Amino acid sequence: MKSIFIILFISPFIIYSQTDSLAISIKNGKSLYEDFCVRCHMPNGKGQEGIIPPLAKSDFLFKHMEESIKALKFGGIDGVIIVNGVKYDSRMEKMGLYDDEIADIMNYTLNSWGNKYNERITEKDVNVIKK
Ligand code: HEC
Numbered sequence: 001m002k003s004i005f006i007i008l009f010i011s012p013f014i015i016y017s018q019t020d021s022l023a024i025s026i027k028n029g030k031s032l033y034e035d036f037c038v039r040c041h042m043p044n045g046k047g048q049e050g051i052i053p054p055l056a057k058s059d060f061l062f063k064h065m066e067e068s069i070k071a072l073k074f075g076g077i078d079g080v081i082i083v084n085g086v087k088y089d090s091r092m093e094k095m096g097l098y099d100d101e102i103a104d105i106m107n108y109t110l111n112s113w114g115n116k117y118n119e120r121i122t123e124k125d126v127n128v129i130k131k
Contacts, residue, residue: 022107022120029108036095037105045113051090053083056113060084065106066129069121072102074131099126 034043037055041047045056055061060083061068071077075094080087097105100123110117 022111025104025107025120026111027108028101029104029106030112032097032101032105033108036097037109045109045115047083049086050088053081053086053088055109055115057115058083061109061115062117069102069106069126069129070131072097072105073099073126073129099123102126 033041040052041055042052045054047054053060060081067077071092072095075092078091080089082088103121103123103126106121106126107117109115110121
Protein backbone atom coordinates (compact mmCIF):
# COMPACT_ATOMS: atom_id res chain seq x y z
CA MET A 1 0.00 0.00 0.00
CA LYS A 2 2.73 2.37 0.98
CA SER A 3 4.59 1.79 -2.31
CA ILE A 4 1.48 2.75 -4.32
CA PHE A 5 1.48 6.12 -2.63
CA ILE A 6 5.15 6.55 -3.36
CA ILE A 7 4.59 5.74 -7.05
CA LEU A 8 1.59 8.07 -7.25
CA PHE A 9 3.62 10.77 -5.63
CA ILE A 10 6.77 10.56 -7.74
CA SER A 11 5.39 9.67 -11.20
CA PRO A 12 4.25 13.23 -12.05
CA PHE A 13 7.79 14.39 -11.35
CA ILE A 14 9.25 11.75 -13.64
CA ILE A 15 6.82 12.65 -16.43
CA TYR A 16 7.50 16.32 -15.86
CA SER A 17 11.27 15.94 -16.00
CA GLN A 18 11.01 13.96 -19.27
CA THR A 19 8.90 16.55 -21.07
CA ASP A 20 11.11 19.22 -19.65
CA SER A 21 14.29 17.64 -20.99
CA LEU A 22 12.67 17.41 -24.46
CA ALA A 23 11.85 21.11 -24.26
CA ILE A 24 15.45 21.93 -23.31
CA SER A 25 16.80 19.78 -26.12
CA ILE A 26 14.49 21.48 -28.66
CA LYS A 27 15.65 24.88 -27.44
CA ASN A 28 19.34 23.96 -27.81
CA GLY A 29 18.54 22.40 -31.18
CA LYS A 30 17.00 25.64 -32.43
CA SER A 31 20.18 27.65 -31.94
CA LEU A 32 22.32 24.87 -33.44
CA TYR A 33 19.94 24.75 -36.42
CA GLU A 34 20.41 28.48 -36.89
CA ASP A 35 24.20 28.04 -36.87
CA PHE A 36 24.54 24.92 -39.02
CA CYS A 37 21.46 24.19 -41.09
CA VAL A 38 19.51 27.35 -41.77
CA ARG A 39 21.62 28.53 -44.72
CA CYS A 40 20.60 25.48 -46.72
CA HIS A 41 17.34 24.21 -45.23
CA MET A 42 15.99 27.74 -44.58
CA PRO A 43 14.39 29.20 -41.41
CA ASN A 44 11.02 27.67 -42.31
CA GLY A 45 12.59 24.23 -42.92
CA LYS A 46 11.29 24.19 -46.48
CA GLY A 47 14.70 23.95 -48.19
CA GLN A 48 15.03 25.02 -51.83
CA GLU A 49 13.00 22.83 -54.14
CA GLY A 50 15.08 20.56 -56.35
CA ILE A 51 18.33 21.67 -54.67
CA ILE A 52 17.94 21.34 -50.90
CA PRO A 53 15.23 19.03 -49.55
CA PRO A 54 12.69 20.23 -46.99
CA LEU A 55 12.74 19.16 -43.34
CA ALA A 56 9.26 20.57 -42.71
CA LYS A 57 6.78 17.71 -43.21
CA SER A 58 9.55 15.64 -44.83
CA ASP A 59 8.38 12.08 -45.44
CA PHE A 60 12.03 11.02 -45.82
CA LEU A 61 13.02 12.31 -42.39
CA PHE A 62 10.32 10.36 -40.58
CA LYS A 63 10.70 7.19 -42.68
CA HIS A 64 14.50 7.14 -42.64
CA MET A 65 15.39 8.59 -39.29
CA GLU A 66 18.50 6.46 -38.83
CA GLU A 67 19.73 7.38 -42.29
CA SER A 68 19.13 11.07 -41.53
CA ILE A 69 21.08 10.88 -38.26
CA LYS A 70 23.87 9.02 -40.06
CA ALA A 71 24.04 11.80 -42.66
CA LEU A 72 24.38 14.41 -39.92
CA LYS A 73 27.05 12.37 -38.16
CA PHE A 74 29.23 11.26 -41.06
CA GLY A 75 28.09 13.34 -44.04
CA GLY A 76 25.76 12.02 -46.69
CA ILE A 77 23.46 10.86 -48.23
CA ASP A 78 24.90 9.13 -51.30
CA GLY A 79 22.72 8.57 -54.32
CA VAL A 80 19.36 9.98 -55.25
CA ILE A 81 16.84 10.49 -52.49
CA ILE A 82 13.19 11.40 -52.94
CA VAL A 83 11.71 13.81 -50.43
CA ASN A 84 7.99 14.54 -50.71
CA GLY A 85 8.02 13.32 -54.29
CA VAL A 86 10.98 15.47 -55.44
CA LYS A 87 14.39 14.03 -56.37
CA TYR A 88 17.61 15.28 -54.75
CA ASP A 89 21.02 14.11 -55.83
CA SER A 90 23.53 15.96 -53.78
CA ARG A 91 25.47 15.34 -50.61
CA MET A 92 25.58 17.02 -47.22
CA GLU A 93 29.03 17.81 -45.93
CA LYS A 94 30.11 16.51 -42.53
CA MET A 95 29.53 19.32 -40.07
CA GLY A 96 31.65 18.11 -37.14
CA LEU A 97 28.74 18.04 -34.69
CA TYR A 98 28.90 16.17 -31.38
CA ASP A 99 26.38 13.38 -30.77
CA ASP A 100 24.46 15.40 -28.17
CA GLU A 101 24.24 18.32 -30.62
CA ILE A 102 22.85 16.02 -33.32
CA ALA A 103 20.25 14.75 -30.83
CA ASP A 104 19.21 18.34 -30.01
CA ILE A 105 19.02 19.31 -33.70
CA MET A 106 16.95 16.21 -34.43
CA ASN A 107 14.56 17.03 -31.58
CA TYR A 108 14.17 20.57 -32.89
CA THR A 109 13.67 19.40 -36.49
CA LEU A 110 11.21 16.67 -35.51
CA ASN A 111 9.11 19.17 -33.55
CA SER A 112 9.10 22.28 -35.74
CA TRP A 113 7.21 23.65 -38.76
CA GLY A 114 4.26 21.32 -38.19
CA ASN A 115 6.46 18.26 -37.50
CA LYS A 116 5.63 16.27 -34.39
CA TYR A 117 7.46 13.32 -32.89
CA ASN A 118 6.51 11.80 -29.57
CA GLU A 119 9.88 10.42 -28.54
CA ARG A 120 13.01 12.24 -27.55
CA ILE A 121 16.19 11.41 -29.48
CA THR A 122 19.03 11.04 -26.99
CA GLU A 123 22.80 11.32 -27.28
CA LYS A 124 22.90 7.53 -26.84
CA ASP A 125 20.57 7.02 -29.85
CA VAL A 126 23.05 8.97 -31.96
CA ASN A 127 26.04 7.25 -30.39
CA VAL A 128 24.94 3.75 -31.42
CA ILE A 129 24.60 4.69 -35.10
CA LYS A 130 27.70 3.55 -36.97
CA LYS A 131 28.95 4.36 -40.43
C1 HEC B 1 25.40 22.93 -47.54
C2 HEC B 1 23.95 22.73 -47.44
C3 HEC B 1 23.40 21.91 -46.32
C4 HEC B 1 23.56 22.12 -44.97
C5 HEC B 1 24.41 23.18 -44.28
C6 HEC B 1 22.75 21.12 -44.31
N1 HEC B 1 22.12 20.33 -45.22
FE1 HEC B 1 20.82 18.80 -44.86
N2 HEC B 1 20.78 18.33 -46.80
C7 HEC B 1 21.40 19.04 -47.81
C8 HEC B 1 21.24 18.33 -49.06
C9 HEC B 1 21.76 18.78 -50.42
C10 HEC B 1 20.51 17.16 -48.78
C11 HEC B 1 20.10 16.05 -49.74
C12 HEC B 1 21.19 14.99 -49.82
C13 HEC B 1 21.04 14.10 -51.02
O1 HEC B 1 20.61 14.58 -52.07
O2 HEC B 1 21.38 12.93 -50.93
C14 HEC B 1 20.22 17.20 -47.34
C15 HEC B 1 19.48 16.24 -46.67
C16 HEC B 1 19.08 16.33 -45.34
C17 HEC B 1 18.19 15.41 -44.66
C18 HEC B 1 17.49 14.19 -45.26
C19 HEC B 1 16.44 14.58 -46.26
C20 HEC B 1 15.25 15.32 -45.70
O3 HEC B 1 14.98 16.43 -46.20
O4 HEC B 1 14.56 14.82 -44.79
C21 HEC B 1 18.08 15.85 -43.38
C22 HEC B 1 17.24 15.24 -42.27
C23 HEC B 1 18.92 17.02 -43.25
N3 HEC B 1 19.51 17.28 -44.46
C24 HEC B 1 19.09 17.73 -42.09
C25 HEC B 1 20.04 18.75 -41.93
C26 HEC B 1 20.34 19.37 -40.66
C27 HEC B 1 19.63 19.07 -39.35
C28 HEC B 1 21.36 20.25 -40.88
C29 HEC B 1 22.11 21.07 -39.87
C30 HEC B 1 22.84 20.35 -38.86
C31 HEC B 1 21.66 20.21 -42.31
N4 HEC B 1 20.85 19.27 -42.90
C32 HEC B 1 22.61 21.01 -42.94
C33 HEC B 1 22.09 20.22 -47.67
C34 HEC B 1 22.49 20.77 -46.47
